Amino acid sequence: MSTDLVLVNAGQLYDPASAGTTAAMLLSRDGRIEAVLRPGEPGPPAGSARMIDLTGLTVLPGLIDAHAHLVGRLEYAGLPAIDETAESELTAGEANALATLRAGFTTVRDVGTYRGLLDIELRRRIEAGDVPGPRMQCAGAMITRPGGGGEVTGEEPEAIPAEFRRGVVRDPGEVRETVGRLIDAGADVIKLIVTGAVLTRGTMIDAVELGRPLIEAAVDAAAARGVFVAAHAHGADGIRIAAEAGVRSVEHGSLIDDAGIEAMVEHGTWLVADLYDGDWIDEVGRRDGWPAATLEKNRATTQAQRDGFSRAWRAGVRMAYGTDSGVYPHGLNARQLRYLVRYGMAPRDAIAAATSGAADCMGWGDRVGRLEPGCHADLVAVAGDPGADVTVLERPIVVIKGGVLVRDDRPASG
Numbered sequence: 284m285s286t287d288l289v290l291v292n293a294g295q296l297y298d299p300a301s302a303g304t305t306a307a308m309l310l311s312r313d314g315r316i317e318a319v320l321r322p323g324e325p326g327p328p329a330g331s332a333r334m335i336d337l338t339g340l341t342v343l344p345g346l347i348d349a350h351a352h353l354v355g356r357l358e359y360a361g362l363p364a365i366d367e368t369a370e371s372e373l374t375a376g377e378a379n380a381l382a383t384l385r386a387g388f389t390t391v392r393d394v395g396t397y398r399g400l401l402d403i404e405l406r407r408r409i410e411a412g413d414v415p416g417p418r419m420q421c422a423g424a425m426i427t428r429p430g431g432g433g434e435v436t437g438e439e440p441e442a443i444p445a446e447f448r449r450g451v452v453r454d455p456g457e458v459r460e461t462v463g464r465l466i467d468a469g470a471d472v473i474k475l476i477v478t479g480a481v482l483t484r485g486t487m488i489d490a491v492e493l494g495r496p497l498i499e500a501a502v503d504a505a506a507a508r509g510v511f512v513a514a515h516a517h518g519a520d521g522i523r524i525a526a527e528a529g530v531r532s533v534e535h536g537s538l539i540d541d542a543g544i545e546a547m548v549e550h551g552t553w554l555v556a557d558l559y560d561g562d563w564i565d566e567v568g569r570r571d572g573w574p575a576a577t578l579e580k581n582r583a584t585t586q587a588q589r590d591g592f593s594r595a596w597r598a599g600v601r602m603a604y605g606t607d608s609g610v611y612p613h614g615l616n617a618r619q620l621r622y623l624v625r626y627g628m629a630p631r632d633a634i635a636a637a638t639s640g641a642a643d644c645m646g647w648g649d650r651v652g653r654l655e656p657g658c659h660a661d662l663v664a665v666a667g668d669p670g671a672d673v674t675v676l677e678r679p680i681v682v683i684k685g686g687v688l689v690r691d692d693r694p695a696s697g
């Protein structure tokens with residue numbers, strides 16, 4: 284049986300413990316890290332491994348975006364694309380997946396599509412090797428109450444195709460049924476729309492749309508299948524209720540208050556705060572004349588969210604990096620790192636949120652987010668010291684997924 288052995292001269296390997304770097308070689312077998320070799324340690328027999336030489340670069344684990352929406356075109360950000368075909372949404376998703384991967388993001392948690400299950404089909408194509416893209420955890424659909432933040436609003440329900448309503452629930456029984464159906468279809472994370480959404484017209488961001496009995500039903504039904512729940516929540520009450528009901532992560536967390544922070548610390552709930560995209564929405568929304576109510580909702584949430592993030596971080600809330608990519612163009616995923624630093628994190632903590640932290644939040648800490656034996660050989664190489672300046676991660680030179688080069692901008696040698 285032939286194996287694919289790759290020896291990566293990692294140049295300087297970023298060390299999350301010290302936030303410094305050490306010289307190391309990574310030995311990958313069949314896409315997984317077999318050993319991290321320090322200088323002087325023997326490697327595989329000469330000629331038995333492919334060599335990838337990253338001398339002069341700094342190597343980190345492949346980055347993780349724990350809040351992405353890969354399917355669909357940016358023009359429909361936050362809005363259901365009823366007039367599109369599923370295939371055209373998937374074609375856009377394939378381009379988005381490639382842009383994400385090339386940006387150094389080798390794993391994403393895809394937290395839902397309006398047209399259900401397209402994320403799972405995109406993942407199937409990536410895993411089959413038909414198209415390049417990151418590893419994906421998929422929600423399949425967004426669980427929402429009728430007319431809620433994950434629903435097609437402004438249309439009569441009868442006018443909405445069924446594939447857009449796979450996540451619509453009215454009571455705990457329907458929640459359980461829907462969770463089970465989505466997991467059967469391939470979902471490995473469950474996404475709840477607990478409060479209104481910024482970009483869904485007609486919904487209120489501080490209104491609780493899914494009450495505690497429905498959240499608990501989702502957490503319980505998902506846990507029975509070994510799956511975590513991610514809760515979209517902007518409003519303070521929704522954030523607190525979701526944490527108390529046992530969700531794995533709160534998404535956005537815009538209007539978090541002290542009670543919400545306390546509940547998240549107590550329950551070990553992860554916060555996935557998309558600190559960057561409010562700037563993007565404001566810029567494009569004003570340029571393109573988006574509805575004033577949408578822009579006002581965005582402005583109100585953006586600064587509040589950043590302040591809340593700072594307070595939550597200081598209080599000890601666990602942070603996983605997630606950007607809501609799809610609201611802004613895919614491939615700019617690393618741009619948010621500097622916002623994490625601006626609002627209170629040390630660079631090493633921001634990097635941890637985008638690697639080991641996001642992996643742990645997803646329950647994938649044993650396979651991604653770290654360069655350790657047993658993990659996928661997913662890595663990104665940059666010029667410069669990300670521990671001093673996280674913006675170097677916006678310009679990856681080399682990206683490797685499963686031991687395979689997927690981006691190589693090293694200057695040609697010789």
Ligand SMILES: [Zn+2]
Pocket residue numbers: 350352394607
């Ligand atoms: Zn989102």
